[in-house]
Amino acid sequence: MGEPTWKKNTQYIESLILNAAHEGNILPLTSSCNVFCKFCSHRQNFAEVEVYRIAPRSRAEVEKALTFMNPARPVVIGESVTRIIEGEPFTHPSIIEILQLVRATFPGTTIQITTNGSLLDKETVEVLRRLGKIVVNLSLNSATEAGRVLLMGDTNASQSIQSAVLLKEHGIPFHGSIVAMPHLVGWQDLNKTIKWLSLNGAQTIRILLPGFSKQAPPALRFEPALWDELYMFIAQLREEVPTPLTCEPPAICDLQPRVTGVIAGSPADRAGIQPGDLIVDINKKPVLTRVHAFNKVLKTSSPEITLKRKNNLITVKIPKKPWERSGLVMDYDIDPELIREMIRVVRQQRASKVLILTSELAGPIIKMALEHFFEDTSEVQVIVARNRFFGGSIKAAGLLTVEDFTAALKEYLQVKSQWQPQLVLLPGLAFDHRGRDLIGRSYYELEEQFGLPAKIL
Numbered sequence: 001m002g003e004p005t006w007k008k009n010t011q012y013i014e015s016l017i018l019n020a021a022h023e024g025n026i027l028p029l030t031s032s033c034n035v036f037c038k039f040c041s042h043r044q045n046f047a048e049v050e051v052y053r054i055a056p057r058s059r060a061e062v063e064k065a066l067t068f069m070n071p072a073r074p075v076v077i078g079e080s081v082t083r084i085i086e087g088e089p090f091t092h093p094s095i096i097e098i099l100q101l102v103r104a105t106f107p108g109t110t111i112q113i114t115t116n117g118s119l120l121d122k123e124t125v126e127v128l129r130r131l132g133k134i135v136v137n138l139s140l141n142s143a144t145e146a147g148r149v150l151l152m153g154d155t156n157a158s159q160s161i162q163s164a165v166l167l168k169e170h171g172i173p174f175h176g177s178i179v180a181m182p183h184l185v186g187w188q189d190l191n192k193t194i195k196w197l198s199l200n201g202a203q204t205i206r207i208l209l210p211g212f213s214k215q216a217p218p219a220l221r222f223e224p225a226l227w228d229e230l231y232m233f234i235a236q237l238r239e240e241v242p243t244p245l246t247c248e249p250p251a252i253c254d255l256q257p258r259v260t261g262v263i264a265g266s267p268a269d270r271a272g273i274q275p276g277d278l279i280v281d282i283n284k285k286p287v288l289t290r291v292h293a294f295n296k297v298l299k300t301s302s303p304e305i306t307l308k309r310k311n312n313l314i315t316v317k318i319p320k321k322p323w324e325r326s327g328l329v330m331d332y333d334i335d336p337e338l339i340r341e342m343i344r345v346v347r348q349q350r351a352s353k354v355l356i357l358t359s360e361l362a363g364p365i366i367k368m369a370l371e372h373f374f375e376d377t378s379e380v381q382v383i384v385a386r387n388r389f390f391g392g393s394i395k396a397a398g399l400l401t402v403e404d405f406t407a408a409l410k411e412y413l414q415v416k417s418q419w420q421p422q423l424v425l426l427p428g429l430a431f432d433h434r435g436r437d438l439i440g441r442s443y444y445e446l447e448e449q450f451g452l453p454a455k456i457l
Contacts (some may be wrong), residue, residue: 266327
Protein backbone atom coordinates (compact mmCIF):
# COMPACT_ATOMS: atom_id res chain seq x y z
CA MET A 1 0.00 0.00 0.00
CA GLY A 2 3.06 2.29 0.15
CA GLU A 3 4.08 4.80 2.80
CA PRO A 4 1.43 6.74 4.71
CA THR A 5 0.92 10.36 3.60
CA TRP A 6 2.15 11.86 6.88
CA LYS A 7 5.43 9.98 6.57
CA LYS A 8 5.94 11.07 2.98
CA ASN A 9 5.31 14.69 4.02
CA THR A 10 7.77 14.35 6.89
CA GLN A 11 10.43 13.10 4.52
CA TYR A 12 9.64 15.84 2.01
CA ILE A 13 9.76 18.57 4.67
CA GLU A 14 13.12 17.26 5.85
CA SER A 15 14.40 17.32 2.28
CA LEU A 16 13.25 20.94 1.95
CA ILE A 17 15.06 21.89 5.15
CA LEU A 18 18.30 20.16 4.20
CA ASN A 19 18.16 21.56 0.68
CA ALA A 20 17.71 25.06 2.14
CA ALA A 21 20.75 24.45 4.34
CA HIS A 22 22.84 23.27 1.40
CA GLU A 23 21.73 25.79 -1.22
CA GLY A 24 21.06 28.91 0.84
CA ASN A 25 22.84 28.32 4.17
CA ILE A 26 19.39 28.77 5.71
CA LEU A 27 18.62 27.16 9.06
CA PRO A 28 14.84 26.89 9.66
CA LEU A 29 14.10 26.60 13.38
CA THR A 30 10.37 26.93 14.01
CA SER A 31 7.04 27.96 12.50
CA SER A 32 5.88 29.42 15.81
CA CYS A 33 5.24 33.16 15.76
CA ASN A 34 4.15 35.60 18.46
CA VAL A 35 2.58 38.24 16.19
CA PHE A 36 -0.24 38.17 13.65
CA CYS A 37 0.91 40.16 10.61
CA LYS A 38 -1.80 41.37 8.27
CA PHE A 39 0.66 41.13 5.37
CA CYS A 40 1.82 37.56 6.09
CA SER A 41 1.81 35.84 2.71
CA HIS A 42 0.72 32.53 4.22
CA ARG A 43 -2.59 34.10 5.28
CA GLN A 44 -3.42 34.67 1.61
CA ASN A 45 -2.69 31.13 0.44
CA PHE A 46 -5.21 28.82 -1.16
CA ALA A 47 -5.93 25.37 0.23
CA GLU A 48 -4.02 23.73 -2.64
CA VAL A 49 -0.75 25.48 -1.81
CA GLU A 50 1.77 23.10 -0.28
CA VAL A 51 3.29 24.93 2.68
CA TYR A 52 4.32 23.29 5.91
CA ARG A 53 4.59 24.17 9.57
CA ILE A 54 7.46 22.76 11.58
CA ALA A 55 7.73 22.24 15.31
CA PRO A 56 10.76 23.75 17.07
CA ARG A 57 13.73 21.85 15.72
CA SER A 58 15.65 19.65 18.14
CA ARG A 59 19.37 19.98 18.78
CA ALA A 60 20.00 16.78 16.81
CA GLU A 61 18.02 18.10 13.83
CA VAL A 62 19.92 21.39 13.92
CA GLU A 63 23.25 19.56 14.13
CA LYS A 64 22.32 17.53 11.05
CA ALA A 65 21.35 20.65 9.08
CA LEU A 66 24.65 22.33 10.00
CA THR A 67 26.57 19.52 8.29
CA PHE A 68 25.02 20.65 5.00
CA MET A 69 26.11 24.28 5.41
CA ASN A 70 29.10 26.25 4.17
CA PRO A 71 31.07 27.95 6.98
CA ALA A 72 32.37 30.53 4.49
CA ARG A 73 28.87 31.95 4.07
CA PRO A 74 26.60 33.51 6.73
CA VAL A 75 24.25 31.14 8.55
CA VAL A 76 20.77 32.54 7.91
CA ILE A 77 18.10 32.13 10.61
CA GLY A 78 14.53 33.40 10.42
CA GLU A 79 14.30 33.85 6.65
CA SER A 80 11.43 32.14 4.92
CA VAL A 81 12.03 29.00 2.92
CA THR A 82 9.17 29.23 0.45
CA ARG A 83 7.35 26.04 1.48
CA ILE A 84 8.35 26.13 5.14
CA ILE A 85 6.41 28.62 7.26
CA GLU A 86 9.19 30.36 9.14
CA GLY A 87 8.22 31.86 12.48
CA GLU A 88 9.94 34.12 15.00
CA PRO A 89 13.26 32.43 15.90
CA PHE A 90 13.29 33.80 19.46
CA THR A 91 10.09 31.86 20.26
CA HIS A 92 12.17 28.67 20.03
CA PRO A 93 12.48 27.40 23.62
CA SER A 94 16.18 26.63 23.11
CA ILE A 95 17.18 29.52 20.85
CA ILE A 96 20.19 30.55 22.96
CA GLU A 97 21.52 26.98 23.08
CA ILE A 98 21.05 26.68 19.31
CA LEU A 99 22.92 29.92 18.67
CA GLN A 100 25.71 28.69 20.92
CA LEU A 101 25.77 25.42 18.95
CA VAL A 102 26.03 27.29 15.64
CA ARG A 103 28.84 29.43 17.04
CA ALA A 104 30.71 26.39 18.38
CA THR A 105 30.33 24.63 15.02
CA PHE A 106 31.32 27.67 12.93
CA PRO A 107 33.51 29.90 15.17
CA GLY A 108 34.29 32.50 12.51
CA THR A 109 31.00 32.53 10.60
CA THR A 110 28.52 35.38 10.63
CA ILE A 111 25.11 34.42 12.01
CA GLN A 112 22.33 36.44 10.39
CA ILE A 113 19.05 36.47 12.34
CA THR A 114 15.75 37.91 11.15
CA THR A 115 13.43 38.88 14.01
CA ASN A 116 10.42 41.08 14.65
CA GLY A 117 12.22 42.46 17.72
CA SER A 118 9.46 41.81 20.26
CA LEU A 119 11.57 39.33 22.29
CA LEU A 120 14.83 41.25 22.23
CA ASP A 121 15.41 42.29 25.83
CA LYS A 122 18.69 43.41 27.43
CA GLU A 123 19.64 39.90 28.53
CA THR A 124 19.07 38.38 25.10
CA VAL A 125 20.88 41.16 23.26
CA GLU A 126 23.83 40.83 25.64
CA VAL A 127 24.02 37.12 24.76
CA LEU A 128 24.10 38.04 21.08
CA ARG A 129 26.91 40.50 21.74
CA ARG A 130 28.98 37.85 23.53
CA LEU A 131 28.47 35.32 20.74
CA GLY A 132 30.03 37.77 18.29
CA LYS A 133 29.63 38.11 14.51
CA ILE A 134 25.85 38.41 14.83
CA VAL A 135 23.95 40.51 12.30
CA VAL A 136 20.27 41.17 12.93
CA ASN A 137 17.63 41.86 10.30
CA LEU A 138 15.01 43.76 12.27
CA SER A 139 11.53 43.52 10.73
CA LEU A 140 10.19 46.56 12.50
CA ASN A 141 7.48 47.56 9.98
CA SER A 142 6.34 50.43 12.20
CA ALA A 143 8.05 52.57 14.84
CA THR A 144 4.75 53.55 16.42
CA GLU A 145 2.84 51.40 18.88
CA ALA A 146 -0.41 51.98 17.00
CA GLY A 147 1.25 50.93 13.74
CA ARG A 148 2.74 47.75 15.23
CA VAL A 149 -0.63 46.80 16.71
CA LEU A 150 -2.49 47.48 13.46
CA LEU A 151 -0.02 45.76 11.15
CA MET A 152 1.22 42.94 13.36
CA GLY A 153 -1.10 42.53 16.33
CA ASP A 154 1.97 43.11 18.48
CA THR A 155 1.11 43.04 22.20
CA ASN A 156 4.65 44.04 23.10
CA ALA A 157 4.97 46.96 20.67
CA SER A 158 6.95 49.26 22.96
CA GLN A 159 9.71 46.69 23.53
CA SER A 160 9.75 45.85 19.81
CA ILE A 161 10.37 49.48 18.91
CA GLN A 162 13.04 49.85 21.60
CA SER A 163 14.88 46.78 20.27
CA ALA A 164 16.59 49.07 17.74
CA VAL A 165 17.96 51.13 20.65
CA LEU A 166 19.20 47.99 22.43
CA LEU A 167 21.00 46.75 19.33
CA LYS A 168 22.69 50.12 18.91
CA GLU A 169 23.72 50.28 22.58
CA HIS A 170 25.26 46.80 22.47
CA GLY A 171 27.07 47.43 19.19
CA ILE A 172 25.25 44.71 17.25
CA PRO A 173 25.08 45.56 13.54
CA PHE A 174 21.57 45.41 12.19
CA HIS A 175 19.55 46.09 9.07
CA GLY A 176 15.98 47.33 9.13
CA SER A 177 13.13 46.07 7.00
CA ILE A 178 9.64 47.44 6.51
CA VAL A 179 6.65 46.04 4.67
CA ALA A 180 5.40 49.39 3.39
CA MET A 181 1.65 49.73 3.88
CA PRO A 182 0.95 53.48 3.90
CA HIS A 183 -2.59 52.76 2.72
CA LEU A 184 -3.18 51.28 6.20
CA VAL A 185 -0.94 53.24 8.59
CA GLY A 186 -0.34 56.41 6.58
CA TRP A 187 2.73 57.95 4.97
CA GLN A 188 3.82 59.69 8.15
CA ASP A 189 4.11 56.33 9.94
CA LEU A 190 6.36 55.02 7.16
CA ASN A 191 8.43 58.19 7.29
CA LYS A 192 8.85 57.95 11.07
CA THR A 193 9.78 54.27 10.93
CA ILE A 194 12.51 54.78 8.34
CA LYS A 195 13.97 57.72 10.29
CA TRP A 196 13.79 55.81 13.59
CA LEU A 197 15.78 52.91 12.15
CA SER A 198 18.30 55.31 10.63
CA LEU A 199 18.63 57.29 13.89
CA ASN A 200 19.43 54.09 15.79
CA GLY A 201 22.16 52.97 13.42
CA ALA A 202 20.56 50.55 10.97
CA GLN A 203 23.22 49.82 8.35
CA THR A 204 20.62 49.59 5.59
CA ILE A 205 16.85 49.82 5.42
CA ARG A 206 14.93 47.59 3.03
CA ILE A 207 11.43 48.70 2.06
CA LEU A 208 9.35 45.75 0.86
CA LEU A 209 6.60 46.79 -1.50
CA PRO A 210 3.25 45.30 -0.50
CA GLY A 211 1.33 42.69 -2.43
CA PHE A 212 -1.98 40.87 -2.24
CA SER A 213 -3.48 37.77 -3.79
CA LYS A 214 -7.03 37.53 -5.10
CA GLN A 215 -7.92 35.89 -1.79
CA ALA A 216 -6.89 38.96 0.23
CA PRO A 217 -9.61 40.87 2.13
CA PRO A 218 -10.59 44.30 0.74
CA ALA A 219 -8.66 46.14 3.47
CA LEU A 220 -5.34 44.80 2.15
CA ARG A 221 -5.95 45.75 -1.47
CA PHE A 222 -4.54 48.87 -3.08
CA GLU A 223 -4.37 50.61 -6.44
CA PRO A 224 -1.42 49.75 -8.76
CA ALA A 225 -0.24 53.36 -8.52
CA LEU A 226 0.85 52.75 -4.91
CA TRP A 227 4.11 51.15 -6.03
CA ASP A 228 5.06 54.22 -8.11
CA GLU A 229 4.14 56.45 -5.17
CA LEU A 230 6.39 54.39 -2.91
CA TYR A 231 9.31 54.59 -5.35
CA MET A 232 8.98 58.38 -5.45
CA PHE A 233 8.60 58.59 -1.67
CA ILE A 234 11.78 56.58 -1.08
CA ALA A 235 13.69 58.57 -3.70
CA GLN A 236 12.82 61.77 -1.82
CA LEU A 237 13.76 60.26 1.56
CA ARG A 238 17.20 59.32 0.23
CA GLU A 239 17.93 63.03 0.21
CA GLU A 240 17.11 63.26 3.93
CA VAL A 241 18.29 59.93 5.38
CA PRO A 242 21.99 58.94 5.45
CA THR A 243 21.22 55.22 5.70
CA PRO A 244 21.07 53.38 2.35
CA LEU A 245 17.42 52.73 1.41
CA THR A 246 16.46 49.97 -1.01
CA CYS A 247 13.13 48.90 -2.45
CA GLU A 248 12.17 45.32 -3.10
CA PRO A 249 11.43 44.78 -5.90
CA PRO A 250 13.60 47.63 -7.19
CA ALA A 251 12.59 49.86 -10.09
CA ILE A 252 15.06 48.65 -12.73
CA CYS A 253 15.19 50.35 -16.14
CA ASP A 254 18.77 49.49 -17.13
CA LEU A 255 21.62 47.14 -16.20
CA GLN A 256 24.20 49.78 -15.32
CA PRO A 257 26.10 48.83 -12.14
CA ARG A 258 25.28 52.01 -10.25
CA VAL A 259 25.78 52.19 -6.48
CA THR A 260 22.53 52.64 -4.55
CA GLY A 261 24.18 53.36 -1.21
CA VAL A 262 27.22 52.82 0.99
CA ILE A 263 27.15 51.57 4.58
CA ALA A 264 28.73 54.11 6.93
CA GLY A 265 32.16 53.09 8.20
CA SER A 266 32.44 50.16 5.78
CA PRO A 267 35.46 49.43 3.54
CA ALA A 268 33.60 50.95 0.58
CA ASP A 269 32.88 54.07 2.63
CA ARG A 270 36.52 54.37 3.68
CA ALA A 271 37.53 54.02 0.02
CA GLY A 272 35.41 57.07 -0.80
CA ILE A 273 32.69 55.42 -2.89
CA GLN A 274 29.47 57.44 -3.02
CA PRO A 275 25.81 56.71 -3.87
CA GLY A 276 25.24 57.23 -7.57
CA ASP A 277 28.76 56.18 -8.60
CA LEU A 278 28.84 53.96 -11.68
CA ILE A 279 31.23 51.00 -11.49
CA VAL A 280 33.11 50.81 -14.80
CA ASP A 281 35.55 47.98 -14.08
CA ILE A 282 37.03 45.90 -11.26
CA ASN A 283 40.73 45.05 -11.43
CA LYS A 284 40.70 46.39 -15.01
CA LYS A 285 37.96 43.98 -16.08
CA PRO A 286 34.57 45.41 -17.13
CA VAL A 287 31.46 44.58 -15.14
CA LEU A 288 28.13 43.87 -16.78
CA THR A 289 25.33 44.34 -14.23
CA ARG A 290 24.73 45.39 -10.64
CA VAL A 291 24.74 41.78 -9.46
CA HIS A 292 27.91 41.05 -11.41
CA ALA A 293 29.70 44.05 -9.87
CA PHE A 294 28.49 43.29 -6.33
CA ASN A 295 29.57 39.64 -6.51
CA LYS A 296 32.97 40.49 -8.01
CA VAL A 297 33.68 42.93 -5.19
CA LEU A 298 32.45 40.42 -2.58
CA LYS A 299 34.72 37.64 -3.81
CA THR A 300 37.82 39.75 -4.41
CA SER A 301 40.58 40.76 -2.01
CA SER A 302 41.07 44.56 -1.97
CA PRO A 303 39.57 45.11 -5.43
CA GLU A 304 40.66 48.12 -7.47
CA ILE A 305 37.57 49.79 -8.90
CA THR A 306 37.18 52.37 -11.63
CA LEU A 307 34.17 54.59 -10.99
CA LYS A 308 32.40 57.12 -13.13
CA ARG A 309 31.18 60.05 -11.02
CA LYS A 310 29.34 62.59 -13.14
CA ASN A 311 31.82 63.07 -15.99
CA ASN A 312 34.95 62.03 -14.09
CA LEU A 313 36.70 58.65 -13.87
CA ILE A 314 38.01 57.79 -10.39
CA THR A 315 40.05 54.78 -9.27
CA VAL A 316 39.72 53.51 -5.70
CA LYS A 317 40.76 50.39 -3.80
CA ILE A 318 38.46 48.77 -1.24
CA PRO A 319 40.54 47.28 1.60
CA LYS A 320 38.87 43.94 2.34
CA LYS A 321 39.36 40.19 2.43
CA PRO A 322 37.74 37.78 -0.04
CA TRP A 323 34.08 37.23 0.91
CA GLU A 324 34.21 40.09 3.39
CA ARG A 325 31.30 42.50 2.94
CA SER A 326 32.40 45.71 1.27
CA GLY A 327 29.52 47.91 2.39
CA LEU A 328 28.31 48.52 -1.16
CA VAL A 329 24.53 48.54 -1.46
CA MET A 330 23.16 47.84 -4.93
CA ASP A 331 19.77 46.99 -6.36
CA TYR A 332 19.32 43.46 -7.65
CA ASP A 333 19.03 43.17 -11.43
CA ILE A 334 20.43 39.98 -13.00
CA ASP A 335 23.47 37.74 -12.73
CA PRO A 336 25.14 37.28 -16.15
CA GLU A 337 25.78 33.68 -15.08
CA LEU A 338 22.08 33.05 -15.71
CA ILE A 339 22.50 34.09 -19.34
CA ARG A 340 25.62 31.95 -19.66
CA GLU A 341 23.68 29.00 -18.24
CA MET A 342 20.93 29.65 -20.79
CA ILE A 343 23.50 29.56 -23.58
CA ARG A 344 24.95 26.30 -22.23
CA VAL A 345 21.53 24.61 -22.08
CA VAL A 346 20.50 25.89 -25.52
CA ARG A 347 23.68 24.53 -27.10
CA GLN A 348 23.39 21.27 -25.20
CA GLN A 349 19.85 20.83 -26.53
CA ARG A 350 20.88 22.04 -30.01
CA ALA A 351 17.81 24.25 -30.11
CA SER A 352 17.59 26.96 -32.77
CA LYS A 353 14.30 28.39 -31.44
CA VAL A 354 13.99 28.99 -27.71
CA LEU A 355 11.08 30.25 -25.63
CA ILE A 356 11.79 31.73 -22.20
CA LEU A 357 8.89 31.93 -19.75
CA THR A 358 9.31 34.39 -16.92
CA SER A 359 7.40 36.64 -14.53
CA GLU A 360 6.03 40.14 -15.02
CA LEU A 361 8.75 41.55 -12.78
CA ALA A 362 11.64 39.71 -14.41
CA GLY A 363 10.47 39.92 -18.03
CA PRO A 364 11.91 43.36 -18.93
CA ILE A 365 15.21 42.58 -17.16
CA ILE A 366 15.59 39.23 -18.94
CA LYS A 367 14.97 40.93 -22.30
CA MET A 368 17.61 43.60 -21.59
CA ALA A 369 20.13 40.97 -20.51
CA LEU A 370 19.56 38.85 -23.62
CA GLU A 371 20.09 41.87 -25.86
CA HIS A 372 23.38 42.63 -24.12
CA PHE A 373 24.87 39.22 -23.32
CA PHE A 374 23.24 36.38 -25.29
CA GLU A 375 26.03 35.18 -27.55
CA ASP A 376 24.35 32.48 -29.58
CA THR A 377 22.78 32.20 -33.02
CA SER A 378 19.56 30.68 -31.67
CA GLU A 379 16.37 32.71 -31.98
CA VAL A 380 15.02 33.51 -28.53
CA GLN A 381 11.59 34.78 -27.55
CA VAL A 382 10.64 35.92 -24.02
CA ILE A 383 7.04 35.76 -22.84
CA VAL A 384 5.59 36.79 -19.53
CA ALA A 385 3.49 34.37 -17.52
CA ARG A 386 1.01 36.24 -15.37
CA ASN A 387 0.34 35.05 -11.81
CA ARG A 388 -3.22 33.93 -12.55
CA PHE A 389 -3.34 31.36 -9.77
CA PHE A 390 -2.57 33.82 -6.97
CA GLY A 391 -3.90 36.84 -8.84
CA GLY A 392 -4.23 40.23 -7.21
CA SER A 393 -1.03 42.28 -7.45
CA ILE A 394 1.30 39.25 -7.48
CA LYS A 395 3.99 39.41 -10.20
CA ALA A 396 6.75 37.20 -8.79
CA ALA A 397 8.46 34.24 -10.45
CA GLY A 398 8.52 32.29 -7.18
CA LEU A 399 4.71 32.29 -7.09
CA LEU A 400 4.11 31.12 -10.65
CA THR A 401 2.52 27.70 -11.11
CA VAL A 402 2.39 25.12 -13.89
CA GLU A 403 -1.17 26.34 -14.45
CA ASP A 404 0.18 29.87 -15.11
CA PHE A 405 2.85 28.59 -17.51
CA THR A 406 0.29 26.45 -19.33
CA ALA A 407 -2.03 29.42 -19.90
CA ALA A 408 0.84 31.61 -21.15
CA LEU A 409 2.09 28.90 -23.52
CA LYS A 410 -1.37 28.29 -24.97
CA GLU A 411 -1.94 31.96 -25.64
CA TYR A 412 1.48 32.44 -27.20
CA LEU A 413 1.36 29.39 -29.46
CA GLN A 414 -2.10 30.31 -30.71
CA VAL A 415 -0.90 33.72 -31.78
CA LYS A 416 2.52 32.56 -33.01
CA SER A 417 1.37 29.39 -34.71
CA GLN A 418 4.10 29.70 -37.37
CA TRP A 419 6.88 29.91 -34.76
CA GLN A 420 7.41 26.59 -33.02
CA PRO A 421 9.99 26.58 -30.20
CA GLN A 422 12.31 23.62 -29.77
CA LEU A 423 13.05 24.34 -26.13
CA VAL A 424 11.23 26.03 -23.24
CA LEU A 425 13.18 27.56 -20.35
CA LEU A 426 11.46 28.07 -16.96
CA PRO A 427 12.44 30.10 -13.86
CA GLY A 428 13.90 27.93 -11.11
CA LEU A 429 12.27 30.07 -8.40
CA ALA A 430 8.89 28.58 -9.31
CA PHE A 431 9.93 25.01 -8.49
CA ASP A 432 11.35 23.02 -5.60
CA HIS A 433 14.39 20.77 -5.86
CA ARG A 434 12.16 18.05 -7.29
CA GLY A 435 10.72 20.22 -10.05
CA ARG A 436 7.33 20.74 -8.39
CA ASP A 437 5.46 24.03 -8.14
CA LEU A 438 3.70 25.40 -5.05
CA ILE A 439 0.67 23.20 -5.58
CA GLY A 440 2.68 20.06 -6.22
CA ARG A 441 2.52 19.91 -10.02
CA SER A 442 5.63 18.95 -11.95
CA TYR A 443 7.04 20.97 -14.82
CA TYR A 444 7.11 17.69 -16.76
CA GLU A 445 3.38 18.25 -17.32
CA LEU A 446 4.33 21.06 -19.72
CA GLU A 447 6.55 18.72 -21.70
CA GLU A 448 3.78 16.14 -21.96
CA GLN A 449 1.03 18.60 -22.86
CA PHE A 450 2.94 20.62 -25.45
CA GLY A 451 5.46 18.05 -26.67
CA LEU A 452 8.31 20.45 -25.96
CA PRO A 453 11.44 19.83 -23.91
CA ALA A 454 11.52 22.10 -20.85
CA LYS A 455 14.44 23.00 -18.60
CA ILE A 456 14.55 24.83 -15.27
CA LEU A 457 17.13 27.58 -14.74
